[in-house]
Structure formats: structure tokens, C-alpha cells
Amino acid sequence: MDEALRAVADPTRRAILMLVRDEEVSAGVIAGHFPGISRPAVSQHLGILVAAGLVTVRRAGNRRYYRLRREGLAEAATFMETMWSAPLARLKEAAEREERARTDDEEARG
Amino acid sequence: MDEALRAVADPTRRAILMLVRDEEVSAGVIAGHFPGISRPAVSQHLGILVAAGLVTVRRAGNRRYYRLRREGLAEAATFMETMWSAPLARLKEAAEREERARTDDEEARG
DNA sequence: TAAGTATTTAAGCAACATCTTACACAGCTT
DNA sequence: AAGCTGTGTAAGATGTTGCTTAAATACTTA
Numbered sequence: 001m002d003e004a005l006r007a008v009a010d011p012t013r014r015a016i017l018m019l020v021r022d023e024e025v026s027a028g029v030i031a032g033h034f035p036g037i038s039r040p041a042v043s044q045h046l047g048i049l050v051a052a053g054l055v056t057v058r059r060a061g062n063r064r065y066y067r068l069r070r071e072g073l074a075e076a077a078t079f080m081e082t083m084w085s086a087p088l089a090r091l092k093e094a095a096e097r098e099e100r101a102r103t104d105d106e107e108a109r110g
Numbered sequence: 111m112d113e114a115l116r117a118v119a120d121p122t123r124r125a126i127l128m129l130v131r132d133e134e135v136s137a138g139v140i141a142g143h144f145p146g147i148s149r150p151a152v153s154q155h156l157g158i159l160v161a162a163g164l165v166t167v168r169r170a171g172n173r174r175y176y177r178l179r180r181e182g183l184a185e186a187a188t189f190m191e192t193m194w195s196a197p198l199a200r201l202k203e204a205a206e207r208e209e210r211a212r213t214d215d216e217e218a219r220g
Numbered sequence: 221t222a223a224g225t226a227t228t229t230a231a232g233c234a235a236c237a238t239c240t241t242a243c244a245c246a247g248c249t250t
Numbered sequence: 251a252a253g254c255t256g257t258g259t260a261a262g263a264t265g266t267t268g269c270t271t272a273a274a275t276a277c278t279t280a
Contacts, residue, residue, distance in 0.1 A: 014115075027227060061276095083131060084180060150239085157258085173247095
């Protein structure tokens with residue numbers, strides 16, 4: 001989670017994530033969206049996103065195509081939700097979890 | 111959003127947020143949960159969290175009580191959701207927004 | 221195989237983050 | 251008022267980040 005949140009904390013990387021959210025995009029096209037910084041800089045950002053598990057790469061000939069990897073956001077999103085949800089909501093969730101556990105247990109015993 | 115996400119990217123600060131999530135906690139008590147780092151360090155983290163709008167402070171006599179400020183997480187949480195939700199879900203949301211806008215417009219015209 | 225295109229890796233640097241120790245300040249308590 | 255307690259601020263050391271330019275790698279095309 002730590003790596004994912006650190007990765008997402010950078011505005012350039014968030015912009016990259018938006019770009020690759022719904023489709024594969026090549027490194028060159030991505031870099032084209034950031035006239036203010038060099039290609040190597042963008043490449044480094046992409047490396048960080050891959051390392052954090054937030055995007056995947058597919059090599060095709062000369063190019064490398066990047067795409068969002070949603071699972072990589074799971075833990076971070078869960079943390080946000082945990083903070084966001086009100087105390088009462090969390091109590092409710094905890095109760096439901098317990099209820100499920102109890103039910104599963106009964107089913108397991110037959 | 112940037113400040114909030116940068117603040118949340120630090121593990122110590124996330125731990126602090128968990129502590130003040132459901133109740134006010136004084137600086138001293140918070141610091142007590144982090145034997146590994148000095149009180150001033152914790153104080154600095156608290157300052158960053160306040161500056162980011164993620165916690166509020168209440169001064170009471172000698173002490174300062176900190177508490178989570180959920181609204182501060184709104185933008186960051188929205189970003190997470192936007193990334194997390196599938197393309198189809200987003201299409202659906204967009205359609206609903208448009209539908210609402212159309213309806214509101216009709217109502218406004220009478 | 222030579223040249224061209226797409227991209228990453230390397231090296232170095234300036235800016236920033238995080239920690240520490242020392243000090244300062246505000247509010248209690250005697 | 252003097253001293254204690256709780257907390258923040260200042261200054262500085264140290265590590266990390268994000269950028270740049272230069273060079274390297276990998277594939278494609280002539």
C-alpha cells in the first residue's frame with residue numbers, strides 16, 4: 001500500500017494514471033501529454049507506477065503499452081474508505097462480518 | 111488534493127489518522143504510540159496533517175486535541191473511486207449526470 | 221547491416237522530506 | 251512568582267525525489 005500511495009501522491013503520475021485508465025497507451029503518446037518534462041522523466045514515472053503495481057506494461061515491437069492495473073489500488077482504496085466511513089458504519093460492517101463468520105461456522109459444522 | 115495525498119503517503123501519518131479517526135486524542139497520547147520517533151517529529155507530522163486539512167485541532171488548557179477531518183479526504187477519495195470504477199460504471203455515471211442535468215433543466219423551464 | 225525510431229538506463233544535481241537535538245512558549249500548580 | 255508539564259518551533263544533518271542530459275538498448279526498415 002505504501003508504494004501505491006507514494007506513487008499516487010505525485011500529480012504527474014496521477015495524470016498518467018488517468019491517461020491509461022481505460023485503454024493501453026504507449027510511452028511516447030503518454031510523454032506527448034507532458035510537454036513540460038522530458039521523455040526520460042516520464043519513463044521514470046512509468047517505472048515507479050509499474051513497480052507500485054498500479055500499471056502493467058505490454059511490449060509490442062518497438063513500443064511499450066501501459067495500462068491501469070486496478071487491483072494495485074485496492075489497499076489504498078480500502079484505507080480511504082476506512083477513514084471515510086463514519087464510526088457507526090464501521091460498527092455495522094464489523095457486525096456483519098461477525099454475522100457472516102458465525103453463519104459460515106454453522107454451515108461448516110453442518 | 112495534492113497536499114492530502116502527499117500527507118497520506120507517509121505511514122506514520124496514516125497511523126496517526128487511524129488513531130484520531132473516531133475520537134479526539136492529545137498530542138502526547140499520539141506521540142506515545144510512536145516510541146520509535148521523537149515528540150517533535152510527531153508534532154511535525156500533526157502540523158502537516160492539519161495543513162492538509164486532514165485533522166482539526168482543539169486547544170484545551172495545556173493540551174491540544176486532534177481529530178480526523180473527513181472532508182479533507184473527499185477529493186482524494188473521489189480520485190480513488192474514479193480510478194477504481196470500471197469504464198462501464200463511469201459511462202453509466204456520466205449518463206446519469208446528464209439525465210439529471212436534463213431533468214433539472216426541464217424543471218427550471220417549468 | 222546500417223541507419224532510424226521508441227524507449228529506458230546512468231549519472232549528477234537541486235529541491236524537498238524527515239528526523240534529531242536544543243530551545244521557546246503557554247498554561248497549570250504550588 | 252517559580253517551576254513543572256505539554257507542546258510547538260528552529261536549525262541542521264541526512265536521505266529521498268524528480269528532474270536533466272548523455273548514453274545505451276531493442277526493434278524496424280531500407
